[in-house]
Amino acid sequence: MNIQDARTEIIRTIRAYTAKKEDGTPIIPSLRQRPLLLIGPPGIGKTAIMEQAARECRVGFVSYTMTHHTRQSALGLPYIERRSFNGEEYAVTEYTMSEIIASVYRCMEETGVSNGLLFLDEINCVSETLAPAMLQFLQNKTFGSHRLPDGWVLAAAGNPPEYNKSVHEFDIATLDRLKYIPVEADYEVWRSYALGEAIHGAILAYLDTHPGQFYILKQTYASRAFATARGWEDLSCILKEYEALDFQVDAKLVIQYLQDQELAEDFSYFYQLYHSKEQHLPIAQMLAGDKQAAAACRTLFLESPFEEQIYLVHLMLSCINEKLDSWRAANRQKARFQDAAERLIRFWKQQGIQSIQEIINAFLEKERGILKIRREHGLSPDSELEEMQQALSAVQRMGYRLREKEVKQKAASAAIDQQTSRLKTTPYQNTAEDFLRQGCTEELRRMESNCSEIAEQILEMLKYGIQTISPENWGYSEHSDPPGDSFHSDTQNEPCILKNVSCSGSAALVLFLSSLRQNPLADRFFKQYPQNPCVPHWEQLDLSAREKAIREMLS
Numbered sequence: 001m002n003i004q005d006a007r008t009e010i011i012r013t014i015r016a017y018t019a020k021k022e023d024g025t026p027i028i029p030s031l032r033q034r035p036l037l038l039i040g041p042p043g044i045g046k047t048a049i050m051e052q053a054a055r056e057c058r059v060g061f062v063s064y065t066m067t068h069h070t071r072q073s074a075l076g077l078p079y080i081e082r083r084s085f086n087g088e089e090y091a092v093t094e095y096t097m098s099e100i101i102a103s104v105y106r107c108m109e110e111t112g113v114s115n116g117l118l119f120l121d122e123i124n125c126v127s128e129t130l131a132p133a134m135l136q137f138l139q140n141k142t143f144g145s146h147r148l149p150d151g152w153v154l155a156a157a158g159n160p161p162e163y164n165k166s167v168h169e170f171d172i173a174t175l176d177r178l179k180y181i182p183v184e185a186d187y188e189v190w191r192s193y194a195l196g197e198a199i200h201g202a203i204l205a206y207l208d209t210h211p212g213q214f215y216i217l218k219q220t221y222a223s224r225a226f227a228t229a230r231g232w233e234d235l236s237c238i239l240k241e242y243e244a245l246d247f248q249v250d251a252k253l254v255i256q257y258l259q260d261q262e263l264a265e266d267f268s269y270f271y272q273l274y275h276s277k278e279q280h281l282p283i284a285q286m287l288a289g290d291k292q293a294a295a296a297c298r299t300l301f302l303e304s305p306f307e308e309q310i311y312l313v314h315l316m317l318s319c320i321n322e323k324l325d326s327w328r329a330a331n332r333q334k335a336r337f338q339d340a341a342e343r344l345i346r347f348w349k350q351q352g353i354q355s356i357q358e359i360i361n362a363f364l365e366k367e368r369g370i371l372k373i374r375r376e377h378g379l380s381p382d383s384e385l386e387e388m389q390q391a392l393s394a395v396q397r398m399g400y401r402l403r404e405k406e407v408k409q410k411a412a413s414a415a416i417d418q419q420t421s422r423l424k425t426t427p428y429q430n431t432a433e434d435f436l437r438q439g440c441t442e443e444l445r446r447m448e449s450n451c452s453e454i455a456e457q458i459l460e461m462l463k464y465g466i467q468t469i470s471p472e473n474w475g476y477s478e479h480s481d482p483p484g485d486s487f488h489s490d491t492q493n494e495p496c497i498l499k500n501v502s503c504s505g506s507a508a509l510v511l512f513l514s515s516l517r518q519n520p521l522a523d524r525f526f527k528q529y530p531q532n533p534c535v536p537h538w539e540q541l542d543l544s545a546r547e548k549a550i551r552e553m554l555s
Contacts, residue, residue, distance in 0.1 A: 002186035007049035014057045018115045035154035040183030043228030046157040050119045060107045060116030115151040124158035185215035195519035200236040201318035202274040225260035277311040287461040327454045334447040336391035341440035360399035402439045463533040
């Protein structure tokens with residue numbers, strides 16, 4: 001199965017294994033809770049989906065890479081204990097608690113979460129001395145005399161033998177006690193993920209036309225060459241940073257991530273062409289509504305073969321994805337701040353402190369302590385922790401503003417009290433909660449305004465992008481072939497695979513629209529803004545059938 005199906009299966013397994021009866025005992029007995037074993041090529045995201053599954057199920061997560069462990073760290077250190085048997089005293093070897101099991105208990109203690117997922121990576125590459133102990137753990141969920149706590153799901157992952165010469169094959173007796181999940185690389189599944197994560201447009205444009213290069217393994221006795229999903233994603237990060245720093249990108253850089261000389265040279269050449277288009281095409285100006293830029297992009301689009309039209313499509317998608325990412329970040333910041341504000345109000349009611357600065361300082365100290373625990377135990381990804389930190393920073397900034405407002409209000413109240421001698425308490429002291437709520441509301445309004453502004457920019461970018469590559473704006477008749485489009489029939493009896501060209505049926509437009517629909521981030525945006533420029537075109541096109549046909553031609 002592909003990695004997305006594997007993620008779904010892991011989530012279902014966690015929920016099934018942690019389901020309880022009314023008396024608190026598991027519905028599926030521990031004896032029948034088979035450990036999960038994912039076997040698949042390196043770099044496809046096995047570790048990532050484990051973390052995602054644990055977060056989605058709201059359970060603890062402890063991860064270990066087994067190649068980093070020795071028998072002592074897994075089993076514990078031996079020590080001598082005196083025991084009596086039949087009246088005789090003997091020296092017996094006992095073991096301290098396994099480091100792995102101890103981490104599970106520590107996670108439970110510090111997070112207060114009783115259920116969890118223990119993930120052991122590279123399980124089939126452990127040392128010879130540790131292998132028997134690992135087999136025992138997979139079969140019985142025990143390291144020596146220490147057992148994995150009830151409510152914790154055991155999962156492991158490894159690579160097939162063709163990817164790692166140090167792999168140990170599991171015997172039938174062990175496999176018969178495991179929930180075996182084979183995972184394969186799938187470009188279409190990864191593409192959907194890549195669109196949502198704003199992977200560099202050059203990579204997506206290249207793989208759209210060379211899908212067979214997505215995952216490569218060439219291995220002989222003398223040499224090996226490979227490319228993985230992890231390699232493409234890491235390459236995307238370095239490409240963006242090199243561009244920001246104005247560093248040269250060449251095959252020498254690419255091969256550091258895609259370790260196949262032929263592929264590195266081919267992609268490097270492709271990247272140079274893509275980057276040249278990016279520098280000379282006024283994409284950003286066109287998406288901002290500049291008419292001259294739109295005319296220039298449309299002219300070049302019409303004069304280019306379809307493979308070069310893909311550059312334009314992915315350059316447009318990259319700009320839109322960057323703006324979508326900003327929209328997502330703004331919405332997340334708003335949601336995180338709203339949650340923090342609600343916790344702040346509850347905290348204020350519990351503590352009863354009247355000073356705005358004191359209550360915010362105490363609240364921030366408490367929240368940062370929670371963040372530290374979540375970071376240490378991997379309960380949240382780095383991106384989520386960063387969002388939480390930003391929300392706390394927003395609370396702190398709000399506190400500074402409220403403090404200034406508080407000082408001014410107290411000064412004004414004191415002046416009134418001095419003049420009238422009738423005001424016994426300040427307005428601030430009578431409306432402390434309202435004062436806090438007002439500050440939170442004002443901050444949320446600023447964030448909401450920012451989200452709406454970004455959304456309007458995205459809608460405009462979609463409108464101008466579609467106008468640029470829509471055939472109905474090209475100025476040719478309904479029955480003529482569009483310039484630059486190499487995908488058309490040579491005979492009247494075999495109609496163009498992209499029918500109804502005048503109704504937004506160009507191959508490039510289909511690719512543009514289908515990429516947006518396949519993008520999880522864009523999908524969330526469209527659900528919030530259902531009246532968007534893409535809707536009329538989606539209604540006119542059978543995207544699933546046409547996209548499949550286009551991809552077959554591209555490959």
